[in-house]
Amino acid sequence: MIPRIALLGNPNTGKSTLFNRLCGLRSKTANFPGSTVEHQVGRCVTKSGQEMDLIDLPGIYSLMLEMPESKLCADCLDGRVGDGRPDAALLVLDANNLSRNLQFAASALRRGLPSVVAINMVDLAERRGLIIDERAASQALGVPVVAVSARSGQGIDRLIAQLTRTSTSIATPNPDTAFPTTEPGSTASAVWAADVFARIAAHPDEKNDDRMTIHDRLDAAFTHPLLGIVFFVLMMSLLFASIYWLAQFPMEAVDGIFGWLGNGVEMMMPAGTLRDLMVNGIVGGVSATVVFLPQILLLFFLLALLEDSGYLARAAFAVDRTMRRFGLPGQAFMPLLSSHACALPGIMATRLIPNHRDRLATILVAPFMSCSARVPVYALLTGVLFAGRPLAAGFAFTGCYVLGGIVGLATAALLRKTILRGPSTPMMLELPDYRLPSIRNALTIAMDRGMLFLKNAGSVILSIAIVMWWLSAYPKSPPNPESVAIELRAVEVAQTDPTVAENLRSQAERLNERTQQSGSFAGQLGAICQPAFAPIGLDRQLTVAVLTSFLAREVFTTTVFVLAGAGSDADGEDQGTLATVRSATRDDGLPLFTMATSASLLIFFVLAMQCLPTLVVVARETGSWRWPLLQFCYMTIIAYTAALFAYRFMS
Amino acid sequence: MTLAPIRIPLSQLARGQRATVECSALDSLPNEHRCLLAAMGMGEQCEVRVCRPGTPCIVQIDRTRLGLPHGIADRIMVTPIESTSP
Numbered sequence: 204m205i206p207r208i209a210l211l212g213n214p215n216t217g218k219s220t221l222f223n224r225l226c227g228l229r230s231k232t233a234n235f236p237g238s239t240v241e242h243q244v245g246r247c248v249t250k251s252g253q254e255m256d257l258i259d260l261p262g263i264y265s266l267m268l269e270m271p272e273s274k275l276c277a278d279c280l281d282g283r284v285g286d287g288r289p290d291a292a293l294l295v296l297d298a299n300n301l302s303r304n305l306q307f308a309a310s311a312l313r314r315g316l317p318s319v320v321a322i323n324m325v326d327l328a329e330r331r332g333l334i335i336d337e338r339a340a341s342q343a344l345g346v347p348v349v350a351v352s353a354r355s356g357q358g359i360d361r362l363i364a365q366l367t368r369t370s371t372s373i374a375t376p377n378p379d380t381a382f383p384t385t386e387p388g389s390t391a392s393a394v395w396a397a398d399v400f401a402r403i404a405a406h407p408d409e410k411n412d413d414r415m416t417i418h419d420r421l422d423a424a425f426t427h428p429l430l431g432i433v434f435f436v437l438m439m440s441l442l443f444a445s446i447y448w449l450a451q452f453p454m455e456a457v458d459g460i461f462g463w464l465g466n467g468v469e470m471m472m473p474a475g476t477l478r479d480l481m482v483n484g485i486v487g488g489v490s491a492t493v494v495f496l497p498q499i500l501l502l503f504f505l506l507a508l509l510e511d512s513g514y515l516a517r518a519a520f521a522v523d524r525t526m527r528r529f530g531l532p533g534q535a536f537m538p539l540l541s542s543h544a545c546a547l548p549g550i551m552a553t554r555l556i557p558n559h560r561d562r563l564a565t566i567l568v569a570p571f572m573s574c575s576a577r578v579p580v581y582a583l584l585t586g587v588l589f590a591g592r593p594l595a596a597g598f599a600f601t602g603c604y605v606l607g608g609i610v611g612l613a614t615a616a617l618l619r620k621t622i623l624r625g626p627s628t629p630m631m632l633e634l635p636d637y638r639l640p641s642i643r644n645a646l647t648i649a650m651d652r653g654m655l656f657l658k659n660a661g662s663v664i665l666s667i668a669i670v671m672w673w674l675s676a677y678p679k680s681p682p683n684p685e686s687v688a689i690e691l692r693a694v695e696v697a698q699t700d701p702t703v704a705e706n707l708r709s710q711a712e713r714l715n716e717r718t719q720q721s722g723s724f725a726g727q728l729g730a731i732c733q734p735a736f737a738p739i740g741l742d743r744q745l746t747v748a749v750l751t752s753f754l755a756r757e758v759f760t761t762t763v764f765v766l767a768g769a770g771s772d773a774d775g776e777d778q779g780t781l782a783t784v785r786s787a788t789r790d791d792g793l794p795l796f797t798m799a800t801s802a803s804l805l806i807f808f809v810l811a812m813q814c815l816p817t818l819v820v821v822a823r824e825t826g827s828w829r830w831p832l833l834q835f836c837y838m839t840i841i842a843y844t845a846a847l848f849a850y851r852f853m854s
Numbered sequence: 855m856t857l858a859p860i861r862i863p864l865s866q867l868a869r870g871q872r873a874t875v876e877c878s879a880l881d882s883l884p885n886e887h888r889c890l891l892a893a894m895g896m897g898e899q900c901e902v903r904v905c906r907p908g909t910p911c912i913v914q915i916d917r918t919r920l921g922l923p924h925g926i927a928d929r930i931m932v933t934p935i936e937s938t939s940p
Binding site for chain 1: 869870886887889890891892893894895896897898899900905906909910912916917918919920921922923925926
């Protein structure tokens with residue numbers, strides 16, 4: 204049987220870097236049943252082929268604190284969760300902060316598990332002149348001690364050899380070792396740690412120097428009420444721009460690859476239901492999932508770099524004061540900003556928020572932030588609303604972002620005063636040292652988050668995408684008689700004027716798409732639901748467009764182009780396309796887009812929860828479908844009411 | 855007759871000033887905050903150095919830097935230590 208080893212330590216001890224060094228990409232994020240606190244599980248394979256399963260538990264300051272992370276670690280060590288007691292524990296201590304870390308080690312070693320202590324970041328300590336005596340440390344703690352540097356790899360081979368020996372033995376810590384019986388932070392524990400520290404570490408006398416250090420200056424700048432905000436806005440703009448723009452290229456590549464794949468399948472398979480399912484259901488569904496991956500990978504890679512550099516903890520303090528006014532902590536700003544690129548990674552990034560209520564409030568308001576999927580919808584509707592007035596269209600476009608932000612923050616304040624009422628945890632944070640971030644570590648974290656998204660959200664999104672495809676593809680409608688006539692005309696002119704023939708064929712195809720759309724189950728559903736949308740100015744066709752955009756907002760523009768006869772591959776920013784959309788008519792011959800309808804739709808899309816993948820991720824992150832359902836109902840009511848006001852006012 | 859040491863809130867220390875966290879200095883805080891601060895290194899009799907006064911109040915204890923909101927720093931009583939640097 205493969206031995207299981209629990210990794211335990213204070214936050215900022217380089218525990219996860221050590222875990223990544225030992226396991227590489229052979230790891231995954233997991234939850235113990237009934238717990239929402241995450242941990243990593245990975246497999247370490249020694250050079251001789253021996254295997255060990257490592258459980259990277261969350262960083263904690265004490266096993267006795269009334270915090271979910273502390274309880275989870277204590278339960279894991281005592282075998283109350285998972286597959287019983289681990290075979291051994293690997294305690295990770297920071298060589299540069301040994302006094303406090305030794306107190307934590309003592310409280311963990313008292314539990315009697317076979318253990319190994321890794322004193323990490325010894326390279327940094329040695330630069331300060333601090334020398335760790337491994338043998339003296341082993342004697343003082345009663346377990347093997349190895350000095351390592353997870354970043355450089357120093358001492359890692361010796362640590363693996365020691366872990367192999369300890370995990371397969373039944374040796375518990377030396378019973379003669381006298382550990383303090385009180386918890387970390389108590390006077391007895393501090394006195395014991397000071398005594399052990401004096402025995403195991405030779406260190407230079409560090410004079411008490413009260414002058415400002417470079418760390419002090421950086422801290423003062425990054426947490427300054429004004430300068431700190433300026434730095435933060437700059438840093439976040441860079442992060443946001445990187446996600447928004449850099450992700451475009453891989454997203455286009457994903458689109459291209461799946462388009463090519465779809466065409467390939469279409470050519471290889473005979474026409475029929477199975478081909479439709481493969482091309483439009485499965486390939487389309489997988490594409491709809493994978494297309495989010497570049498943004499998720501980029502966000503978590505850049506976030507990991509920022510966190511590793513030590514900046515993120517300071518930034519949280521810089522914005523804490525402003526965010527508290529809306530009942531949110533400083534840590535909520537970054538997920539909300541990321542949600543402007545895409546709500547999915549933004550919601551996943553709320554794991555940085557320690558307080559449960561704060562995190563939940565942030566998750567619930569994140570979809571109010573205008574994401575990149577809304578951009579084509581905004582471009583289309585502002586273009587229709589302000590034809591020939593680019594400045595006004597630009598203001599309206601910006602106004603959509605502002606409206607989403609204001610309603611989101613107001614909702615957060617409302618939530619924290621009602622259903623999420625309760626004290627906020629004041630932000631008491633350890634500020635880690637500034638350092639050069641590890642690219643390797645950031646890549647591992649980004650890969651892990653990406654895999655987690657594909658595994659948990661991807662499968663649900665794919666299933667629902669297939670259902671949505673089926674609803675809009677069936678039952679099959681007979682070809683539109685008008686399109687048949689146009690196709691015949693195309694055949695007639697094919698020899699004399701191929702360009703006209705091609706245009707006629709496209710026109711016939713669009714007519715057929717439109718007929719199919721109105722005759723499908725989704726179209727029939729649109730007809731049934733239309734009375735509910737009539738007060739905000741939507742006819743049957745626009746109701747279908749709103750309903751199908753529930754899968755993803757950008758689907759709205761595609762549907763509108765089909766309805767308007769501009770073709771499903773039209774560009775929303777193209778003036779010719781906009782002119783076609785503006786001149787589109789309803790079944791009764793009236794204009795499809797009046798000023799009132801366009802304004803009402805625009806406001807509806809700013810505020811409505813028209814994104815199925817987001818609901819799936821919210822369910823996954825909150826551990827229940829109760830919250831996404833509440834979120835959907837609340838946002839839909841707000842969006843509908845605001846759209847109704849806009850429609851009445853503009854009418 | 856010896857004068858009792860002056861105890862002041864941590865938030866009133868100036869940048870670079872050092873102080874000792876006294877016994878019962880954290881008593882006015884809720885238990886969960888007191889336990890967390892102690893586990894983070896701010897226990898009884900520990901020496902703190904103020905790196906940044908105000909909000910947040912950043913203090914250094916040994917090699918650890920902690921950021922505290924004003925409301926918490928205001929409720930931690932400390933005894934200032936006279937400066938030893940020239």
